[in-house]
Every structure is written in structure tokens, then in C-alpha cells.
Amino acid sequence: DAMVIQNPRYQVTQFGKPVTLSCSQTLNHNVMYWYQQKSSQAPKLLFHYYDKDFNNEADTPDNFQSRRPNTSFCFLDIRSPGLGDAAMYLCATSPRVGVVDTQYFGPGTRLTVL
Amino acid sequence: GQQLNQSPQSMFIQEGEDVSMNCTSSSIFNTWLWYKQEPGEGPVLLIALYKAGELTSNGRLTAQFGITRKDSFLNISASIPSDVGIYFCAGQRSSYKLIFGSGTRLLVRP
Numbered sequence: 001d002a003m004v005i006q007n008p009r010y011q012v013t014q015f016g017k018p019v020t021l022s023c024s025q026t027l028n029h030n031v032m033y034w035y036q037q038k039s040s041q042a043p044k045l046l047f048h049y050y051d052k053d054f055n056n057e058a059d060t061p062d063n064f065q066s067r068r069p070n071t072s073f074c075f076l077d078i079r080s081p082g083l084g085d086a087a088m089y090l091c092a093t094s095p096r097v098g099v100v101d102t103q104y105f106g107p108g109t110r111l112t113v114l
Numbered sequence: 115g116q117q118l119n120q121s122p123q124s125m126f127i128q129e130g131e132d133v134s135m136n137c138t139s140s141s142i143f144n145t146w147l148w149y150k151q152e153p154g155e156g157p158v159l160l161i162a163l164y165k166a167g168e169l170t171s172n173g174r175l176t177a178q179f180g181i182t183r184k185d186s187f188l189n190i191s192a193s194i195p196s197d198v199g200i201y202f203c204a205g206q207r208s209s210y211k212l213i214f215g216s217g218t219r220l221l222v223r224p
Contacts, residue, residue, distance in 0.1 A: 103159075
């Protein structure tokens with residue numbers, strides 16, 4: 001089945017220790033997104049890639065970076081995690097074919113910062 | 115900023131009852147999406163609506179794209195315990211950005 005895969009599902013890191021979360025997709029979609037979701041809130045978009053073009057949201061902290069080495073993979077790097085960065089991180093993809101740009105989410109990685 | 119008003123915030127219902135939730139906005143959208151999120155999982159797409167007035171069903175779920183393009187509702191008929199979760203509406207204009215509602219938490223009493 002075509003899908004969006006996130007690894008690991010649970011990640012524990014220490015305050016200030018860099019961490020990388022990964023996302024892969026078998027949908028062959030052009031666009032990949034990273035969202036942060038805190039408890040009882042809606043997902044908040046951090047940035048997205050349209051093919052190789054990186055698009056950062058204006059309010060995304062510099063502490064968050066992303067890489068997309070190829071169509072299938074996208075990484076979220078948190079350079080110096082703070083306690084406030086503990087959250088669920090969601091990857092999503094969309095095809096962006098004409099006006100149809102429906103987003104499909106992965107299962108998420110829950111990040112704990114000690 | 116852009117906002118969607120989603121209601122109700124939570125519902126605690128008896129198994130077998132029908133459920134209705136809705137989202138409204140002060141501005142128009144080209145697409146309305148409904149997602150369900152279970153604890154510890156990502157949102158799963160339930161229904162996508164692309165045209166004003168469109169009424170679409172997915173099993174026991176029915177959603178409509180309001181004729182004014184400023185609202186959408188989701189109905190769940192004959193609820194079952196596995197319907198438990200948070201339901202998010204999301205609106206989309208011409209760009210990539212999804213505007214999410216605040217979610218409706220559904221609890222079903224067996």
C-alpha cells in the first residue's frame with residue numbers, strides 16, 4: 001500500500017542535543033510537509049518542499065531545519081532541542097496536481113526532551 | 115489571522131447515536147477536508163470536498179461543502195466505539211496551506 005512512513009515513532013533526546021526525524025513516502029508526491037502538533041492542538045506547519053524548493057513558514061524558529069535528498073525522503077533536524085520542542089511531529093505529502101493538493105499524513109514521531 | 119470555528123469542542127454520546135459537527139469561516143475556501151486523529155497517531159483523511167454544494171459519503175460518514183464556501187459539516191451515523199478520536203476540519207484556498215479547525219473530541223459510551 002502506498003503510504004507515508006515516519007521513523008522513529010518515539011524519540012527521546014536531551015536538552016540541546018541535536019536530533020533528526022525522518023519521513024519517507026511511496027506515493028510519489030511532489031510536496032512534503034513537516035508539522036508540529038502539541039497536545040490538544042491542531043497541527044502547525046513548519047515548512048514544506050515542493051520538489052526541491054524549500055518553503056519556510058515565517059514563524060518557524062531557526063532551530064528547525066529540513067533536508068529533502070530525493071523525492072521519497074525528507075528529514076527534520078532540530079539543532080538544539082528545548083523543553084518547548086517536545087511535541088508530535090507529523091510529516092505529510094500532497095500531489096499538487098492542478099488545484100488538487102490534498103495532504104496525507106504519516107503516523108507521527110513523538111519527541112520527548114529531557 | 116485566518117481561523118476556522120469548529121464546533122462542538124467535544125461530544126460524549128451513546129453508541130448508536132448520530133453525530134454532527136461543523137466548521138465555519140469568515141472567508142471562502144476552495145477545498146474542505148475532514149480528518150480523524152486517534153491518540154498517538156497522525157490525522158487520517160476521511161473525506162475531501164472540492165466543490166461548493168458537494169455532498170460526499172464514506173461509509174457511515176457524510177460531509178458537505180457549504181454553498182457559500184464558508185462552511186462544512188460532517189455527520190457520523192450510528193456511532194460505534196471505534197469512532198472515538200479528534201475530528202479536524204481543514205480548509206484550503208489556492209495555496210498549499212491548510213487552515214485547521216480546533217478539533218472536535220468525540221467519546222462514545224458503549
